Amino acid sequence: MPKIEVDRADLLALAGLDGISDEELGLRLAILKGELDLRQGDTLRIELKDTNRPDLWCVEGVARGLAALDGRRRRRLSGMPEARRELYADASVGGIRPWIAAFAASGPPLTPSAVEALIAGQEKLASSFGRNRRTAAIGFYRLSDIEFPVRYSAVDPGTSFHPLGEASLMTLSEVLERTEVGRRYAALLAGCDAYPFLTDAVGRPLSFPPVVNSESTGRVREGDTDLFCEVTGTDWGTVGLTCVILACNLEDRGFDIEPVEIVFHGPAPGERARIATPVRRLDRLAIDREGIRRILGTVPPDDGIESALRRMDYDSWKVESGRVEAELPPYRRDGLHPVDLVEDIADAIGLESFEPLMPSAFTIGAAAPVEDLCDALRTAMIGMGFEEIMLPVLTSRSRPGLAPSGGPALIANPMTLEFGAVRNSLIPGLLAVEEQSGRAPYPHRLFETGEVLLVEPGGAAATRVLIAAAVFGNEAAFGDAHSVLAAICASRGLEARLEPGSDPRFIEGRCARVMVSGRHAGVVGELSPALLHEARVSRPGSAFELDAETLAG
Amino acid sequence: MEDRDLHPLERALLAYLSTRPGADAGSAIADGAMEDEGSFRRASQWLLSRGLVREASSATRMLVELGPLGRECLEAGAMPETILYGKVRSGVSDPVVLQSDPAFDAARWGSALGALLRTGAVEKTGEGLKPGRSDASLFERVWTLVYRPLAEGTPVPLDGLPGDVRDFVLQRSPKRGRGRAEFSVTERTVQVLEITPEGRLALETSEGVLTGALTSDMLADGSWRKARFRRYSLDMPPARIHAGRLHPYRQFLDAVRRRFLAMGFKEMRGSIAESEFWNCDALFMPQFHPARDIHDVYFLDGCRVEPPEEGILERVARTHKDGWESGSRGWGYDFSTETSRRTVLRSQGTALSARTLASGPDVPGMYFAIARCFRYDQVDATHLPDFFQVEGIVLGRDMDLRHLLGLLGLFAAELAGAGEYRCLPAYFPFTEPSVELFVRHPSIGWMELGGAGLFRPEVTAPLGVDVPVIAWGLGLDRMAMVAMGLSDIRDLMTGDLSRLRSMRVLPDRVLGGGGGRA
Known part of the structure; x- marks a missing residue:
């Protein structure tokens, strides 16, 4: 959810709410689905929960919403004059970054907080709503430096201009390779053999969208009164709405908006090749x-x-x-x-x-069968003196004790390797607890019931609920796990039969496949010393693991 | 005085002291009355505390103890000098052969030979080494008078040793470099104890053999009839039992689950791996929604789950594009079935609600699930890699905003024990209107409990549901932490058994005050 930082005085002045308390402000923001997150000196951090309202992600938008709640409504772009200026969108941008919208604005000299808000609002829109400048990126310029019509075309990467904030001329490819901002957005132009470029009627560069403005025209300063604004992007809806929001923001700061007519020489977003933007469309x-x-x-x-x-x-x-x-x-x-x-x-x-009412229909509560089953299994386990453990489902793909087959499923975008896989067994968790608990008085009789994800060779993934238990002490005994296993089955009126089995996690010859009601239900055995060593567990132990639902009876 | 019978150790020491004016640990052990110093110490402490013996005098004495080298000798079973002397006596004369004997390390060989030469037990000749004029009896006496008693736990006072042995011990107890010393001599306070009149009385009245544990044999042969049972001390701390028990977090989750069952909800279950279809598409989250990208959801490599029924997929895709028959204009983009099929870890329990809606739910119907969910967050004191949410739906022909508000009031009371609650406008892609529930929890104060709303027609219509559906989801971790008295969320799933054993679910805080009220 977007969070924005705004200057408190600027917000209250724009909203016409001077002297309001933070508490009262919070109550009004709530109606706009905003929450006052934090106040630090004169800066307010506001969280806007509606991900479909980019108009609210800047101080002007929040102020507009607050003012309207109090009955003070702004112009909302009503009464804009006819477009007098033109911008030509060349056919060459078609496959690269086809859409552009623009307008001119004249008003009172920009104050420092207005300049700051303008930059912050533009950044927020381009990064969040514009998906990191892909679907929309924004440029502001001093109108007086520009001769119309402005031309938007795709040019050779060797074209050079003076990027904003750099010391000298650079080619467009150099910008992408050598400047920080270039490297950040280079991926947006990957694979293109020509790059978008804006120039004015006499060939002066305005910007290299969506990367950087030019030093000569693309710097807006305190005291500026006449501005030119353009939005480029890959999605016409996003470009159009961004343009409208920016125009409304300037209008609310006392500017008059003059539309610019965009002439699409290539593909056009609508039926007409000429569109005056911002488009005042009302849903x-x-x-x-x-x-x-x-x-x-x-x-x-x-x-x-x-x-x-x-x-x-x-x-x-x-x-x-x-x-x-x-x-x-x-x-x-x-x-x-x-x-x-x-x-x-x-x-x-x-x-x-609105008066709260209770639903009056009669419904019968019912537990999920597997949950009731797990309840019964847990009761039986604690009756035998076992302590329940609960661990995250996410684990490391190298965690000792994972089942040798059936996964684990790997996360394609892990945040950390520690949680890079989904467990396919509960035994790693039992070992992890034992590793951390060498100083807790023995014996350790541990169990867990919980979800794992099993992955078949073809990739079909299924969530299963397992029950696993382990006994750690001075001596391992196959019988420790076996007798508990037998008792847990008996508690369900079932009998477990053991078949010789092999599982690298257990000592060869002291490991069995557990069969319940003729179905393969799990495994039991003495944990192999190699596994214990790998898991840094210093006491021997025996363990079993069963698919809980085979015990449903 | 404590009213209990004498422990066998106490009896033994009292009996010993009753025959002499006074005694210390050394003499009690030497005379065989006490097994070792530990027994003496325990018995004397108990008896002193009960006034049955008193301290006649205490003197400081120099006691001999073994240093690290000494302990090595004890382990080896002999001093290196004795071993070397034995070899020379048996005719081995070549120093090279002797030196390479695995019984010595280089350092010990040199000092042992030096000591033997000094005492004249061994002499050097042109051919090598041979037994000397005097024997090696000094070393044997050191072994008998110092090593052996120390090995048995008997203290060895320095002034009780013959002169030559004493000199030998002192010579090998350097003040510095104790790390390689054979002995050390320490000043210790030695208590001389004497029996008190109360002690004599206690000894007399305890005549006869006292029985400790009653055995089944005694019951069988009738010997219990003659037995006198020793009175046990009631001050002894009992042995600790680590009882089997449910995890504290489980106890909390169980309480939540029972509460929902009691309110008439049916429990839903589902897979932790979900297709994006059920996790997002069916919930009308557009495929370009920021909450669907790799920084918010975990994607699974090479995994697939059962695809949705063709008709449902078709209707959902249409709804995203142009609203289908839901009355919406849709998101206006081309829906990708490929994106729909990608497998993710369930990021919201609402996926379960969507599946329930698609599978012919009861109307009226109330469903809930306590579901593990996964969010792309850095794990820290307030974030776990996976966490529990309780989510659910209420279906009914007449459900509207007022019932939504009523239900949230019920949850505030039943789950958080909150008398006060507040509903504020909220945004979720799948509900409209959407509401956030804030409650005043008795322990936490104002907190956000969860979100809710009426499912959008774009969610219900394509899944074949034509009645209003209230959907809600509540966070549990924060309340669980309060119930368990924790400040770090990672402790909810700690792997440290000691920590786990010390945790309790505070009964008065479960569900904010014991629950049971409606």
């Missing part, structure tokens, strides 16, 4: 009275619904005897189903105003 949701009643159990009065939609910053609505038609604000694309509309209404009204 529409509708639901009838019965639909609302089915979800909320009650239908709020029409004016209550209208007030809720206003506070949630919907763009427009029509409410008639519980039937609702509403348009989401342009910065939201998360209305997939009418239930989303109903939730917004409920959240704005407040969950506390």
Whole structure:
């Protein structure tokens, strides 16, 4: 879930909430599914739980939501002028990074906190919503440095320009190889023989998207009043929404937004090759009275619904005897189903105003058979003086005692090798406990019941519930494990028959396959000294392991 | 005075002291009244504490003890000088042959030969070594008077030794370099004990043989009739028993499980390895959702699980793309069945709920599962590689937001013992409306207990369910830690038996106060 850090004073000024306490702020944020995570001096850390609301992942968005809750609504890009400037998207970017959207903005001189917020918001959007700049990456420029039309094309990797923050000219391939930011995003352009490049009408480089802006035009400073912003990416929906969100953010800081007309010379995202961005598209949701009643159990009065939609910053609505038609604000694309509309209404009204009811239907509780079985097995084991252990299912692939066949399943993306595999036996756990417990008074009679994952040679993986026990002391005795095994089977009214077996974890000739009701149920034996040595266990021991469900009877 | 009979050791020491004015450990052992110094010490401590003997005097005495070299000699069964002397006497004269004898290491050979030459027990001639004028009796006496008593546990006072033996011992007890010394001489306080009048009385009244353990033989032959049973001390700590028992975490999980069964829920079970289909797709999490990437979910190499039924797969794929018949516009992307088939470790128990929905559930119906789940997190004091969640669903034609809120209130009381709870708006990809439940736990204070919501139509419709479904999932680890009095979550699954044996489930904290109230 996205977390953002914002300047407290900036947030409250933008939201028009000067003087509000953190507690009160927290209550309002909760309606936006935000949580005040931490306050450090003047910085607030806010967690935004809705992964479908990228508009909220910046200070301007949170402020906009808070202001609307109080009835102070922003412009939401209404009344933008006609586009006067153009940007040409060349056919050459088609297979590489086809989509671009852009706009110009003029307003009051940028304050230091506005510049900081602009950069932070752009980073957050590009990294989270833009999937680390793949589906969307953002560039800001000083408008006065640029001659239109701007040109977006794919150029030779040998093309050189002066990247932002570097000392000198570099070719595009040098940027990818030698600069930190280049190396970080080089994978996005892997396999391309031409790279995306933005220049203005007189050939001045603007940027090398999605990697880095140019030093000459791509640096926005405190006091700037006129900006140019572009978003490039591989997904038109993401590029378009990102562009809208950025425009709304600047608008809320007092800027006027002027759309830029994008002329796609190659493939176009819609039916037309010319699109003025940002596109002020409004998603529409509708639901009838019965639909609302089915979800909320009650239908709020029409004016209550209208007030809720206003506070949630919907763009427009029509409410008639519980039937609702509403348009989401342009910065939201998360209305997939009418239930989303109903939730917004409920959240704005407040969950506390709905009366909690208990389900009145009569249902019969029932335990899962395997759980009841394990309960019975555990009771029998503790009756014989065994102590239960519980260990993680994840283990190291080299942990001593794993079963020689049937896995273990390996994790493709382990966080640490210590937890790089899924256990296929409980015996490693028994050994691990013994290894750590040499100083605990003996005897050690340990058992575990739990899930393992068995993998067949073809790859079919099945979760099984096993029971395993071990006795460690001064002398190992096959009989220790065997008698417990016999008793546990007897407790289920079953008889265990032993067949000669071989398992590298046990001493040859002191190991048996356990047959219960004619089925192979597991293994019993004296643990091999080589295994004990490998597991750094200093006492001999005997053990058994059975598939619990063979004991179901 | 303690009201109990004399221990056999106490009796023996009292009887010995009653025949003489006073005695110390050395004399008691030498006279055979006590087995060794340990027995003497135990008996005298008990008797002193009961006032049956008293200290007549105590003197400091110089006692001889064995150093590391001395202990080696004791183990070897002889001093190297004696061994060497024996060889020379038996006619071996060549120093080279003698020196290569495996009985000596180089250091000992040199000093042993030196000692034998000094005392004149061995002489050097042109041909080699031969027995000298005097014999090696000094070394034999050292063995008898020093080594042997020490081996038997009898103290050896320095001033009790003949002059030449004493000099020999002192010469081989260097003040420095004790690491290679044969002897050491230490100053020790020696207690001389004498019997008190109470001691004499106790000895007299304890006449006759006292019986320790009653045996089956005694019962069989009737000898118990004449036996006098020694009175046992009640102050002895009992031997510790490590009883078989359930793991404390299990006891906690069992309590949770019983509570859900009592509330009328049916228990669900499933595989810890899941296809992405059940773990995510069926829950309407788009395949590009950030919670599905390699930094959030564990992927399994080369494993596969049973694929979903073709019709269900088809409907879910359509729902992701354009909403199918769920009333949704869908996520608007091309669903990949290949992604759907990838195998992951279950990251949320909700996967079980999705499977239940697809398999013709009861309506009305209530289901729950205590499920092991796996998240991609660094293991530390607050994160385990796998953890338990309790998850479930409630199906019913009339279920709505109000029932969801009611159910959460019930969980707050039943599981966390919380009178106060709060529901706040939340986001989960598979529920709408979504709610987070915060409770005031009696021990922790305000805490997040879990999340819940009404399953989205995009989840229920393709799985063939046409009634509202309340879904919920609650975290258990935090409450388990409180119930077990732990501050580090890794201790929930500790591998240290001593630690485990010391853990208790605090009964008043299980489920926040004993439970049972509705």
